[in-house]
Amino acid sequence: MSGTSFNDLRRLLARDQVHGTCDETGVRRLWWAALETLQQELLSNGRSGGLWLAAPLPALYEPELLRHLNGWVWAPESLDRLAPGQTALPAAGREASFEQGSHFQRLPLQDSDGQDPFLLVITPTLQLALALIGDPGQRQLLMRSDPETLSDALALLGHRLQQEHPLQAETLAEKLADLGPLHSDDELQQRFWPRLAERLATTAPSLTLQTSSPQASSPQAVPDASDREDDLSLLEALTHEVRTPLATIRTLIRSLLRRRDLPSIVQGRLRQIDVECSEQIDRFGLIFHAAELQRQPQETSLARTDLETILRSLAPGWGDQLERRGIGLVLDLEADLPPVLSDPRRLEPMLGGLIDRSGRGLPAGSQLILLLRAAGARLKLQLLVESSDQSPPGSEGSAADGDTTEQVGPVLSWDPTTGSLQLSQQATRQLLASLGGRYHARRERELTVFFPVAEESG
Structure with missing residues (x-):
């Protein structure tokens, strides 16, 4: 298909930005930390509604957000080829259930679009775009929240929708009109990057098992404050590493459950996997929160x-x-x-x-x-x-x-x-x-x- 490519979108978001120097592992950690930071920011702002656009897979995974936001997701056709002649996700332009009570529109990802993720979120209180870009060794996370760049990005995505699905382009335009003009939040940049850095600081970059020295394993050895802090950091890192892939697995499972031609035994097993994923996500979420409270007790606003x-x-x-x-x-x-x-x-x-x-x-x-x-x-x-x-x-x-x-x-x-x-x-x-x-x-x-x-x- 000639016309708008998501590589154009990434270049648009990268204008006036210096080149990155990150490797693939590092930039993926940045991406997941940015998604967690963004979703916590959205949750703290309340249920104000809005919309999101993403590729190549759904990026948001907090159920509380997905129930109140309208979504458009460009997904690769390879997801349709999980089994010959069958469809893992609804066809282009068809609504797909992402979480119970939430919906997004599935659209086709083209070969020329690339596989690097992007996400645009527009709500009355928070408006930003995230994306990954760069050649090997020069990878970087982009975050833009200025109205000029966001307006250009939305225009590009609106043009892409107009090419593929004019009715969806009209729906997007209507939703944006309901949200009013784009605005600048000067404090967002000041909040986002420090919180992203804090999240990365509490997540170990890698997990390496080492043999303890005799002194460290001695019964008389008592963990000091730094050992306790290391334990908490490792625990937070482990819970993050467990919850993140489980959330992705659950997303794909729920997409598969939209298929009408699956044998009942397969549907039952998929639902069982979905339930197990949800239970473990909640379980490790509690462990993560408990570790956070141990590190830094928080004042909670009760209602x-x-x-x-x-x-x-x-x-x-x-x-x-x-x-x-x-x-x-x-x-x-x-x-x-x-x-x-x-x-x-x-x-x-x-x-x-x-x-x-x-x-x-x-x-x-x-x-x-x-x-x-x-x-x-x-x-x-x-x-x-x-x-x-x-x-x-x-x-x-x-x-x-x-x-x-x-x-x-x-x-x-x-x-x-x-x-x-x-x-x-x-x-x-x-x-x-x-x-x-x-x-x-x-x-x-x-x-x-x-x-x-x-x-x-x-």
Whole structure:
């Protein structure tokens, strides 16, 4: 196809910029760190709506954003050839489900477009473009937020859409008109690059296993502050390295699930992979946040949160998760309870983490009981276990948590009976405290959390 190429877009974004000096590994780390920085910036600005355009794959992966943004993605045709005569993603111009409740338009990527990623995001509060460009050894990450460059980039993409799909070009123009004129945010550049640098500083550039010296492995050796900081940096790096590919795998799985001609057994396996990816993304997200709190405690802004509604809406997913292990979930929630003070966006994965932790290692036939009751100026959330295991005290499922788990660094503990890593009691307590909760561990897997009731507004 003659006409607009995305190489033209990259050259446009690179005008007036010095050449880069990065290698491929380094520039890819910059790209992923930039995506995380951008998405955190968008999340902090609230749900204001907007649009995004990307190639060669969807770049955004935060569900909270994708539900409120309109997207256009140029994807390579090679994705359509995962199986002969079948389509992994909808055909050009057809809507594809990217996350539940969110959508993007799939469009064809041409051979002349190249494979380097780009992303444009336009919202009422944040407007910028990201891209990778450069020859080997001269790679660089581009970030542009000036209205002149963004206007030229949108005009180029609008022209590309007009060539391929005029109706989509009209839709893009309408969405841009609804957002109003482009504007300059002088503080964005000052915020973006330092936050990107901070994110890279807490992510190890590579992971190398080294043999410990005898002194370091001596029982008398006590980790000092620098060792603890290294442990936290390594943990943050590992969680980043795990979550990032899982998010990409989940995106491709959900694209495959749009196909109507897949055998039911394949659809079932893909959905199972999707669920497992989501659970691990949430699990490692909690570990990452726990490590961040250990490094630098943060002041969290708490808001009125309907805890009862959150529990009822999330319970079906937790029930499915536990059912795969042969465990039942019983919900016992008092009705008409007042809202509490918490952070609902972070509270949801935290509650899921508690359910996952309590269910791990339980024998089939057991039940988790989730209770919510009024308790004066607080609401009391309890997680109780009815185990089908009749093992004597001291065996798996009956001992106290401190008796069976071993501390692994400042954030994690290891359960030798199940072979699983989980948040330590101290890290769990600190995470819940940042969400307004007061955590009390009872026996293994059983817990109580008190949340403060929010005062009546007005």
